[in-house]
Amino acid sequence: MYVILVYDVNVKRVAKMLKLCRKYLHWIQNSVFEGEIKESQLAELIHAAKKFLDPETDSIILFKSKDQKWLDKEIIGYEKSNLDNIL
Amino acid sequence: MYVILVYDVNVKRVAKMLKLCRKYLHWIQNSVFEGEIKESQLAELIHAAKKFLDPETDSIILFKSKDQKWLDKEIIGYEKSNLDNIL
Numbered sequence: 001m002y003v004i005l006v007y008d009v010n011v012k013r014v015a016k017m018l019k020l021c022r023k024y025l026h027w028i029q030n031s032v033f034e035g036e037i038k039e040s041q042l043a044e045l046i047h048a049a050k051k052f053l054d055p056e057t058d059s060i061i062l063f064k065s066k067d068q069k070w071l072d073k074e075i076i077g078y079e080k081s082n083l084d085n086i087l
Numbered sequence: 088m089y090v091i092l093v094y095d096v097n098v099k100r101v102a103k104m105l106k107l108c109r110k111y112l113h114w115i116q117n118s119v120f121e122g123e124i125k126e127s128q129l130a131e132l133i134h135a136a137k138k139f140l141d142p143e144t145d146s147i148i149l150f151k152s153k154d155q156k157w158l159d160k161e162i163i164g165y166e167k168s169n170l171d172n173i174l
């Protein structure tokens with residue numbers, strides 16, 4: 001399964017969220033990740049996130065597709081994920 | 088066509104970018120928009136954005152799908168777009 005994950009979490013929890021997402025997905029921009037992931041791994045990620053997120057102020061949006069081929073990706077401007085290795 | 092648009096632009100250009108995106112799409116989280124849009128309208132949006140964005144520091148990622156049905160959306164935590172009308 002291919003997913004796009006975008007999060008908006010309080011700055012206190014950003015580092016934890018970033019670390020968690022990087023364990024399962026590829027960082028492509030600020031608070032945006034994408035990648036192939038198994039249903040069970042995604043459940044793990046969500047379970048782990050729910051342990052520290054505040055549902056009243058934090059939010060994760062997941063877009064899930066059976067296959068990446070249903071989505072075209074276009075990047076305008078700087079391709080931030082090129083910096084992935086140094087962040 | 089259904090698109091998800093995520094941007095990462097310098098704070099000086101955020102207000103302009105937000106205003107431009109809201110003209111064409113629905114705001115769903117921080118710097119994330121989605122919606123049905125015609126190819127010609129998307130071209131307009133991109134053209135307008137390129138006029139003021141700095142390609143060395145700013146970035147827009149577009150995920151495009153012929154039909155929204157290929158994507159499942161799941162929201163964990165707070166649904167920020169409920170605030171859409173007051174922002």
